Amino acid sequence: MATTAHTETLARPSRSIGSYVMPVIAALLVALLAIALVLNFIDAPAYFVNISFIGLTNGAVYALVALGYTLVYGILELINFAHGDVFMLGGMISATMVLSVFNLKVGESPGRLAVVIIGALAVSMAACGLINTTIERVAYRPLRSAPRLAPLITAIGMSFILEDIAIAWKGPSYVAVPEVLPHGDVFSVGGVSYTWEKLIVVIITVPVLLLLMWLVQYTRQGKAMRATAQDRDAAAMMGIDVNRTISFTFMIAGGLAGAAGLLYALYFGQVRYDTGFQLGLIAFTAAVLGGIGNLPGAVLGALCIGFIQAYNEGLRHYMPGSDWTQSIVFSILILILVFRPEGLLGERTPEGT
Amino acid sequence: MDQPRRVTGKPRDLTSTMVLLIFTLGLYAFVWVWMAFNEVKRQRGERGAGGLLGVILMFPFVSAFLLPSYIGRMHRESGRTSPVSGWWGCLWFVPYVGFFIWAFVMQRALNAYWMGTDGPVTAADTYRSGWERVTDFELPPAWHRLPAKRRRAIKAVLLVGLGLLLIQFFGVWKDSALLLAALVLVLVLVPYQNWTIAGHRVGRWVVPGVVLAFAAAYPYYVSHMPEMPIFGPFPQVSTMVAMMIFSIMALGLNFVVGYAGLLDLGYVAFYAMGAYMAGWFASNQFSNQNLNIGAVGLYKGDTGLHFSIFLVLIMAGLATGIVGVLIGLPTLRLRGDYLAIVTLGFGEILPQIARNGDNLFGFNLTNGTGGITPIDGPGFGTWLHGHLHLPANYLTAGNLDSVFFWTALLLVLVTVFVSSRLRDSRLGRAWIAIREDEVAAAAMGVPLMRTKTWAYATGAFFGGVAGAYYASYKGGAFPDDFFFQISVFILCMVILGGMGNIWGVIFGACFLSYLDREGLSNVGSWLNGHFGPGGSDLQIWHKPLDVPLYEFGIFGAILVITMLFRPEGLIPSSRRAAEFHEGVREEYLYDVEHGAPISDTTESM
Numbered sequence: 001m002a003t004t005a006h007t008e009t010l011a012r013p014s015r016s017i018g019s020y021v022m023p024v025i026a027a028l029l030v031a032l033l034a035i036a037l038v039l040n041f042i043d044a045p046a047y048f049v050n051i052s053f054i055g056l057t058n059g060a061v062y063a064l065v066a067l068g069y070t071l072v073y074g075i076l077e078l079i080n081f082a083h084g085d086v087f088m089l090g091g092m093i094s095a096t097m098v099l100s101v102f103n104l105k106v107g108e109s110p111g112r113l114a115v116v117i118i119g120a121l122a123v124s125m126a127a128c129g130l131i132n133t134t135i136e137r138v139a140y141r142p143l144r145s146a147p148r149l150a151p152l153i154t155a156i157g158m159s160f161i162l163e164d165i166a167i168a169w170k171g172p173s174y175v176a177v178p179e180v181l182p183h184g185d186v187f188s189v190g191g192v193s194y195t196w197e198k199l200i201v202v203i204i205t206v207p208v209l210l211l212l213m214w215l216v217q218y219t220r221q222g223k224a225m226r227a228t229a230q231d232r233d234a235a236a237m238m239g240i241d242v243n244r245t246i247s248f249t250f251m252i253a254g255g256l257a258g259a260a261g262l263l264y265a266l267y268f269g270q271v272r273y274d275t276g277f278q279l280g281l282i283a284f285t286a287a288v289l290g291g292i293g294n295l296p297g298a299v300l301g302a303l304c305i306g307f308i309q310a311y312n313e314g315l316r317h318y319m320p321g322s323d324w325t326q327s328i329v330f331s332i333l334i335l336i337l338v339f340r341p342e343g344l345l346g347e348r349t350p351e352g353t
Numbered sequence: 354m355d356q357p358r359r360v361t362g363k364p365r366d367l368t369s370t371m372v373l374l375i376f377t378l379g380l381y382a383f384v385w386v387w388m389a390f391n392e393v394k395r396q397r398g399e400r401g402a403g404g405l406l407g408v409i410l411m412f413p414f415v416s417a418f419l420l421p422s423y424i425g426r427m428h429r430e431s432g433r434t435s436p437v438s439g440w441w442g443c444l445w446f447v448p449y450v451g452f453f454i455w456a457f458v459m460q461r462a463l464n465a466y467w468m469g470t471d472g473p474v475t476a477a478d479t480y481r482s483g484w485e486r487v488t489d490f491e492l493p494p495a496w497h498r499l500p501a502k503r504r505r506a507i508k509a510v511l512l513v514g515l516g517l518l519l520i521q522f523f524g525v526w527k528d529s530a531l532l533l534a535a536l537v538l539v540l541v542l543v544p545y546q547n548w549t550i551a552g553h554r555v556g557r558w559v560v561p562g563v564v565l566a567f568a569a570a571y572p573y574y575v576s577h578m579p580e581m582p583i584f585g586p587f588p589q590v591s592t593m594v595a596m597m598i599f600s601i602m603a604l605g606l607n608f609v610v611g612y613a614g615l616l617d618l619g620y621v622a623f624y625a626m627g628a629y630m631a632g633w634f635a636s637n638q639f640s641n642q643n644l645n646i647g648a649v650g651l652y653k654g655d656t657g658l659h660f661s662i663f664l665v666l667i668m669a670g671l672a673t674g675i676v677g678v679l680i681g682l683p684t685l686r687l688r689g690d691y692l693a694i695v696t697l698g699f700g701e702i703l704p705q706i707a708r709n710g711d712n713l714f715g716f717n718l719t720n721g722t723g724g725i726t727p728i729d730g731p732g733f734g735t736w737l738h739g740h741l742h743l744p745a746n747y748l749t750a751g752n753l754d755s756v757f758f759w760t761a762l763l764l765v766l767v768t769v770f771v772s773s774r775l776r777d778s779r780l781g782r783a784w785i786a787i788r789e790d791e792v793a794a795a796a797m798g799v800p801l802m803r804t805k806t807w808a809y810a811t812g813a814f815f816g817g818v819a820g821a822y823y824a825s826y827k828g829g830a831f832p833d834d835f836f837f838q839i840s841v842f843i844l845c846m847v848i849l850g851g852m853g854n855i856w857g858v859i860f861g862a863c864f865l866s867y868l869d870r871e872g873l874s875n876v877g878s879w880l881n882g883h884f885g886p887g888g889s890d891l892q893i894w895h896k897p898l899d900v901p902l903y904e905f906g907i908f909g910a911i912l913v914i915t916m917l918f919r920p921e922g923l924i925p926s927s928r929r930a931a932e933f934h935e936g937v938r939e940e941y942l943y944d945v946e947h948g949a950p951i952s953d954t955t956e957s958m
Contacts, residue, residue, distance in 0.1 A: 077690075078690075079690050079693075079694065137368065138368060138372070139913055139917070141368075142366065142368060142369065142917055143916065143917070146916075146920065146933065147920075147932070147933065148689055148690065149614075149616050149689055149690070149693075150916050150920055150933075151916075152616065152689075152690050152693060153616075153844075153848060153912055153916050154912065154913045154916045154917065156618075156841055156844075156909070156912060157908075157909035157910065157911070157912030157913035157916070158909065158913060159909065160838075160841070160905045160906050160908060160909025160910075160912075161906050161909045161910055161913070163905065163906065163909075164903045164905065164906025164907075164909070165906070167902060167903065167906070168903070172902065277837070281697075281701070284694070288694075323705075323708075323709045324705070324709065326701055326702070326705055327701075327702045327705045327706065330698035330699075330701050330702050331698075331702065333694065333695070333698050334684070334695050334698045334699070337684075337687060337691050337694065337695050338683045338684060338686075338687070338695070341687070341691065
């Protein structure tokens with residue numbers, strides 16, 4: 001019996017009062033946030049719901065970028081710093097396609113709009129996939145057996161190079177995209193209105209996400225990706241071409257960034273060379289919040305960040321306002337990394353083992 | 354063949370080769386062709402043209418056909434089908450891209466041959482930098498038979514001669530170039546290393562002493578210096594001030610990145626903290642206070658806190674060090690790349706606080722986007738000026754830039770002294786142990802958290818000092834000076850110069866901040882003058898190229914190229930270089946997978 005008791009004490013280390021401090025503080029913060037949200041909701045319910053719609057749309061765009069971070073991290077354990085800038089290039093490519101190539105005007109007919117968007121989406125995804133694969137080939141693959149910080153440093157370098165490519169291409173000021181998406185109401189009930197351009201973002205995002213889930217879960221290539229993420233050496237011994245699988249992952253991640261770039265350019269209407277850096281960090285936070293390496297987690301984290309940002313910038317009471325959005329997002333990032341690095345969903349690899 | 358043939362060539366990485374070819378605008382082709390011909394000749398039993406002949410025959414286009422034909426024969430002689438034949442030389446006549454495609458195909462055919470003879474030559478898991486992979490050509494054996502001293506002398510004379518020729522033909526000649534060349538040759542050739550005076554080895558102080566003397570005298574002779582090719586004149590004294598300040602910052606970051614091996618992407622936060630310390634304690638910012646401790650150059654009616662800048666430097670360093678500890682304590686448990694991201698987060702939050710700090714719960718802390726300005730200049734006051742001829746107030750001194758420069762040089766000296774003493778101390782050895790192997794260091798009883806936090810605090814201290822001094826030099830602290838790019842800029846200095854090596858870091862800092870201040874615009878005007886609109890040589894582009902606009906892309910490219918080809922930096926510490934080449938892996942005590950420190954029991958936080 002004595003030995004059993006001994007093992008039990010080993011298995012269950014006594015918890016000091018200090019170990020309860022952080023959960024209590026976290027619970028307090030969440031409670032405060034909830035109270036602020038409820039008060040805002042009581043004050044102006046319809047306005048609150050409208051702001052939530054904005055948050056949902058932002059979250060959808062962030063989700064596409066965050067998935068790119070999480071895919072690459074899952075397979076290489078590398079924070080692909082250049083990912084946000086690939087997204088930005090996607091936005092610029094889309095803007096060029098929509099404005100110069102297809103010559104889309106404000107108030108275009110829905111049929112032509114759909115065709116143009118799908119065409120631009122395909123071009124942007126393909127181009128970004130290609131860019132991302134090239135970056136992997138040039139900057140990350142030669143360093144695969146180098147010390148771990150080396151590829152991170154080249155990733156930062158590539159990020160700056162991509163930004164300068166954008167400057168050389170489009171100049172250092174904003175590339176403006178007119179409001180080509182329709183802004184009419186889908187429905188409008190008692191002050192709550194859901195507009196078409198928000199719906200279109202979701203309509204494009206959801207199939208892309210489903211396609212990605214199908215690809216990772218059910219295809220041969222997806223299986224290879226999951227195997228490589230779990231154990232690269234073992235996967236190679238099982239006959240998986242690891243290099244090709246990693247390239248493929250970067251291509252998928254780049255494709256998602258390209259889709260996000262199109263949505264961002266059309267929905268927000270402006271892209272600049274440093275758009276990708278800012279949004280990339282937000283999306284990375286989303287990926288970490290959900291649990292980096294975890295695909296559903298990235299989507300969940302992105303939605304959370306989208307809502308937090310929209311509430312912070314939109315709500316009228318008890319919110320710090322848009323000046324502090326970045327600080328709030330980074331505070332979340334730091335808190336999550338320090339106190340719960342496995343993220344909300346607490347799993348690491350794409351297949352969730 | 355009853356025994357396998359000796360492999361005389363090495364496979365080269367295709368990507369690195371192509372990158373080198375493109376980035377050197379094809380100049381690397383001469384080296385490459387030389388190596389390829391030499392290897393092929395040796396492999397084929399000393400038949401056919403060798404390296405020198407190959408390079409010469411490039412000019413009448415003969416090499417274009419010769420090399421593929423040799424490679425083809427080589428393949429056939431070992432009983433395999435050849436991927437190339439002499440006809441591939443026609444590629445050279447495809448404009449612009451033809452040569453590069455040719456080189457790509459040749460290298461791939463050679464790789465196929467070398468990999469096929471004796472099996473793979475390079476072990477898969479030894480990490481070789483791209484630099485080694487592309488510069489492993491052999492000099493003739495006669496060269497290696499020369500004594501090392503003579504080889505060094507020949508190299509030095511050749512390089513110095515080349516430099517003089519370049520200045521003569523592409524720069525602006527002044528006779529001081531000859532003095533400079535003579536000085537370099539004396540430093541390289543005279544065997545001062547073993548000089549002793551009364552048993553003290555003074556030899557090792559010769560180079561630092563000479564460099565210091567020349568740095569201190571810089572304001573006096575800068576106007577007599579020749580103009581360098583492409584880069585133009587020597588930097589002005591005001592640029593030298595920035596170079597010195599960035600040297601302090603880079604040396605500070607070197608504690609964290611170079612010694613302890615922790616990637617810090619938010620170093621700009623410490624710089625900002627130091628600058629704002631100067632703003633708070635040496636300006637009219639807090640106008641309801643009124644305190645003057647040794648400040649100079651005050652006007653009647655100035656309110657606020659006014660401390661002497663020299664005092665503020667120390668205060669800023671200490672305050673920033675404390676902030677470093679506060680940031681470090683919760684975050685330093687994290688693994689390398691997570692730590693990088695967290696520091697990046699702090700580096701973004703602090704400037705935003707500075708930007709929005711004009712109304713923190715109704716209190717004006719940082720004056721918002723306007724920044725805090727003017728900030729007092731340093732000075733020794735009238736009494737010291739009268740007795741020791743130290744400048745009473747730097748801002749009103751006739752040689753303003755020079756006095757700022759000398760003070761900054763002094764600060765650099767202090768930083769270098771602290772760096773080198775700390776590196777060899779018990780703490781510094783603990784840092785290096787952690788960098789090399791965290792697990793082993795912990796097993797040897799190195800307290801991880803405390804050691805890492807000290808690295809962080811020391812780095813932060815010097816960041817703060819540099820920030821405060823810079824704010825005093827510029828006369829203000831503005832939130833727009835503190836963005837993420839500056840962090841990467843300083844990181845780039847440390848990495849390019851050579852992580853962990855004091856000389857390397859100072860070189861990197863001086864070179865990059867010179868590029869930032871003057872170099873890039875000089876290079877830009879040179880390029881535009883020769884190749885831009887109405888260029889004197891050849892008009893390649895039609896709009897003037899704004900080179901400084903691409904500054905950070907250039908720094909990014911420096912990061913990538915350094916990491917790919919020479920990860921230990923230009924002037925590496927031998928220890929760091931060995932780590933990169935033996936592939937030291939970082940294994941962390943903090944494992945995200947299991948959510949908690951695996952073993953950190955020796956620690957008391």
